[in-house]
Amino acid sequence: MKSKFARYLLQKFIWYLVAFFLAVSLNFFLPRLIPGNPVKVLVSQMATGGVQSDALARIYDNYMREFGLDQPMHIQFLRYFANLFRGDLGTSFMLYPGKVSNLIREALPWTVALQIPTILIGWIIGNVLGAACAYKGGRFDAIAFTSALAVSNIPYYCLAIILLYALAVHNPVFPVGGGYSFGSYPELSLSFLLDALHHYTLPFVSMIVVAIGGQAIGMREMALYELTTDYVHYSKALGLSDKKVIRYVFRNAMLPQITGLAISFGTMMGGALVTETVFSYPGIGSLLFTAIRQTDYPLIQGCTLIITVAVLLANFLVDIAYGFIDPRIRAAQLGER
Amino acid sequence: MGEVLVLVLRSRRFMIGAVLFLAVLCFGVIGPQLTDRNPFQMAGGLFNPPSEKNILGTDNLGRDVFTQLMYGTGTSLLIGFVAGVVATGIGVTIGAVAGFKGGFVDELLMGITNVLITIPAIVVLILLSIAIKSRSATVMGVIIGITSWPWTARAVRAQTSSLKTREHVDLARISGYTTIELIVKEILPYMFSYIFMAFILQFSAGITNEATLSMLGLGPYQTVSLGVMLHWALLWEAVRTGAWWAFLPPVLFLAVASFSLMLINAGLDEVFNPRLRKS
Numbered sequence: 213m214k215s216k217f218a219r220y221l222l223q224k225f226i227w228y229l230v231a232f233f234l235a236v237s238l239n240f241f242l243p244r245l246i247p248g249n250p251v252k253v254l255v256s257q258m259a260t261g262g263v264q265s266d267a268l269a270r271i272y273d274n275y276m277r278e279f280g281l282d283q284p285m286h287i288q289f290l291r292y293f294a295n296l297f298r299g300d301l302g303t304s305f306m307l308y309p310g311k312v313s314n315l316i317r318e319a320l321p322w323t324v325a326l327q328i329p330t331i332l333i334g335w336i337i338g339n340v341l342g343a344a345c346a347y348k349g350g351r352f353d354a355i356a357f358t359s360a361l362a363v364s365n366i367p368y369y370c371l372a373i374i375l376l377y378a379l380a381v382h383n384p385v386f387p388v389g390g391g392y393s394f395g396s397y398p399e400l401s402l403s404f405l406l407d408a409l410h411h412y413t414l415p416f417v418s419m420i421v422v423a424i425g426g427q428a429i430g431m432r433e434m435a436l437y438e439l440t441t442d443y444v445h446y447s448k449a450l451g452l453s454d455k456k457v458i459r460y461v462f463r464n465a466m467l468p469q470i471t472g473l474a475i476s477f478g479t480m481m482g483g484a485l486v487t488e489t490v491f492s493y494p495g496i497g498s499l500l501f502t503a504i505r506q507t508d509y510p511l512i513q514g515c516t517l518i519i520t521v522a523v524l525l526a527n528f529l530v531d532i533a534y535g536f537i538d539p540r541i542r543a544a545q546l547g548e549r
Numbered sequence: 550m551g552e553v554l555v556l557v558l559r560s561r562r563f564m565i566g567a568v569l570f571l572a573v574l575c576f577g578v579i580g581p582q583l584t585d586r587n588p589f590q591m592a593g594g595l596f597n598p599p600s601e602k603n604i605l606g607t608d609n610l611g612r613d614v615f616t617q618l619m620y621g622t623g624t625s626l627l628i629g630f631v632a633g634v635v636a637t638g639i640g641v642t643i644g645a646v647a648g649f650k651g652g653f654v655d656e657l658l659m660g661i662t663n664v665l666i667t668i669p670a671i672v673v674l675i676l677l678s679i680a681i682k683s684r685s686a687t688v689m690g691v692i693i694g695i696t697s698w699p700w701t702a703r704a705v706r707a708q709t710s711s712l713k714t715r716e717h718v719d720l721a722r723i724s725g726y727t728t729i730e731l732i733v734k735e736i737l738p739y740m741f742s743y744i745f746m747a748f749i750l751q752f753s754a755g756i757t758n759e760a761t762l763s764m765l766g767l768g769p770y771q772t773v774s775l776g777v778m779l780h781w782a783l784l785w786e787a788v789r790t791g792a793w794w795a796f797l798p799p800v801l802f803l804a805v806a807s808f809s810l811m812l813i814n815a816g817l818d819e820v821f822n823p824r825l826r827k828s
Contacts, residue, residue: 482671
């Protein structure tokens with residue numbers, strides 16, 4: 213049994229490695245498909261900004277070396293990989309000579325602090341709500357299910373924009389954006405934490421409502437299916453208390469929902485990035501937004517890479533947890549592949 | 550078939566969804582034909598509030614928001630539709646071939662599918678959009694479509710591999726049908742309802758994805774869409790300056806478009822899966 217589990221883990225790990233390699237390759241190749249030499253474009257942009265010509269030449273040489281654009285493609289690729297493993301993501305265009313890795317390091321904690329609690333808490337509440345819908349049925353189900361459908365299928369940022377306008381602009385209860393007040397500096401003090409929490413509320417609420425809705429729909433469907441199974445009828449016929457039956461149903465319907473958790477890390481990403489830009493939250497989403505506006509290729513690549521790594525890692529962790537929780541599904545997965 | 554139609558028409562979710570969707574569709578498709586205004590033309594001052602001349606006011610460059618909304622709705626629906634067709638087409642093809650062939654082909658195709666599922670689609674979308682400089686609405690729909698098919702492929706594969714063991718498939722095989730004929734004539738018709746529902750979902754996701762990409766600044770080139778309108782609104786701080794007419798209409802239309810498609814899907818689900826239909 214133990215070796216089987218190890219094999220399952222190894223298999224999963226290899227698949228994730230393949231996915232990672234593919235994502236990094238896309239990250240490398242796609243921006244290079246843009247016709248023309250991005251470095252030349254960049255330098256000509258800087259020239260109109262009135263930078264000295266010898267400084268321009270230096271910047272040009274620096275980027276040519278960094279991108280290795282004078283080298284053949286496969287050497288560029290290998291070099292890109294080598295730099296990646298040293299944690300070197302290149303130099304930003306717009307904040308030259310700022311390092312991409314530093315910019316990302318500053319933004320990442322904000323995104324993590326926003327996303328992980330949203331997904332986990334949304335997942336838990338959503339599952340309970342979905343199970344309740346399936347079990348209670350009737351009016352409760354009709355209202356809760358329809359509203360879950362509504363909130364989970366309108367794009368995240370729709371709710372974000374409406375909340376921002378209603379609760380920060382029209383009725384200024386919450387700040388209009390940012391991660392903390394202008395003039396304060398990130399530090400470990402109570403006043404800063406309270407201030408950060410105040411800024412955190414709206415993005416958090418706008419995202420968690422959507423997450424709850426999505427998970428509730430999935431759970432409701434699973435629980436509805438479980439409720440029609442033989443073991444439920446049998447337990448009921450035996451006279452088991454409702455509470456006990458619900459507990460069985462909940463546990464069985466829960467398993468596929470763990471996969472749902474993994475999926476939400478990937479699918480929530482796009483919406484979460486835009487939500488950040490709506491609130492000017494100082495995370496990866498806002499960074500990416502600025503990078504795209506300034507056509508800062510190294511920074512865009514850095515952002516997409518970190519997003520990919522985060523999602524793959526989250527998926528892998530969920531897969532491991534899944535293997536631990538349910539030996540039956542572990543076996544089924546082994547058989548499937 | 551008639552029976553199904555009656556059930557569909559009786560589903561309240563389906564009917565509400567269909568009416569809402571048709572309203573949005575008419576607005577976005579017929580609206581632009583009825584106006585002689587251009588969505589890029591100056592029609593007033595900056596962020597003019599709604600008035601008789603501009604029903605929904607003007608945007609950051611003094612362009613008429615109502616005209617933009619009509620054109621933008623049309624573009625967003627077009628992108629969503631193209632994305633839905635492409636994603637469903639690829640997903641059904643790959644899923645059906647993998648499920649029907651089994652063995653190595655199945656392993657290979659599903660391996661690719663599973664790898665693509667784990668890579669977040671938004672990342673691929675961003676990279677592809679950057680690589681393709683002049684994106685028309687159609688190109689953007691295709692880009693979104695080719696990144697969102699894996700889920701459909703996986704589900705279609707599961708259905709195909711269970712359908713292919715049915716007797717009528719064996720009979721057809723004995724009568725000398727080719728693999729393609731078998732898939733097209735003996736397998737796909739039996740999951741038509743499923744494929745249609747998958748298409749509706751992909752359509753809805755396509756509209757949402759367009760908005761996400763456009764809001765990040767990677768929208769269709771020289772075209773207005775609902776996402777592009779929101780991008781402008783964000784960039785020019787329409788929300789924080791309280792110019793609600795510049796961002797609430799596109800938000801509302803996005804929400805109604807995707808929600809109505811979901812209602813249609815939920816309604817169809819009740820019809821085709823009697824298990825969900827509760828008395």
